[in-house]
Amino acid sequence: MTRLAAALLSMLGSLSLLVPAVPATLAPVxxxxxxxxxxxxSDHHAYRSPWFRGAHRIMIGFGCNASPWYDHDPRCPGxxxxxxxxxxxxxxxxxxxxxxAGRVLSPSAPGAPGPAYGVHPFRLRVRADGRTLDIVIGHARKVFVKPGQRVRVGQRIxxxxxxxxxDGCHLHFEVRPKGGGYTTAIRPRRWLQLTRQASD
Ligand SMILES: [Zn+2]
Incomplete structure (x- = not known):
């Protein structure tokens, strides 16, 4: 064995000591x-969805919540x-x-999302469950679709x-009836199509 190979081997040996022996079932998501x-x-599960790659946790659900980001709403307690x-x-x-599948709305179409949704919020008008809905994708920085463009299921948008x-990188997924503003938003979970990741 060359001196270099021996040095590399001993380095690898000490590196392996640094890797914690975590059982696969306890490995972090x-x-x-x-x-x-x-x-x-209180939901700690990770979910998959056709709307994003990977499995991720819900940070804030739809409706009343105790996060500091929203003004008090008379519908909500405290x-x-x-x-x-x-x-x-x-x-x-x-x-x-x-x-x-849907079509990207013009930013100037009625119900345009404001700056709280980020610099490039956009809406997809879709036909689902017999209804025409506008889906708002908030907090995206890079957007790959243009107003008027038709998108297909699975397309990276x-x-x-x-x-x-x-509060960090996340997807804000919002659903409104056609042309509605944020106050018309409806419970969006059905269209987010979440599948709970098996937690072993
Ligand atoms: Zn949000």
Missing amino acids: AYADDPRWEFYT TQGFHHGIDVAMDCGTPIHAGL ALASDSGAP
């Missing part, structure tokens, strides 16, 4: 913890505010896909980011 994430839900979508925590750059989001 494959996302890095963004220190800005704060989870306002000082709680109302969240009009579902926030799914995911690393910056996680691909967002179209989970339903954006990358998740923290644009307009003080």
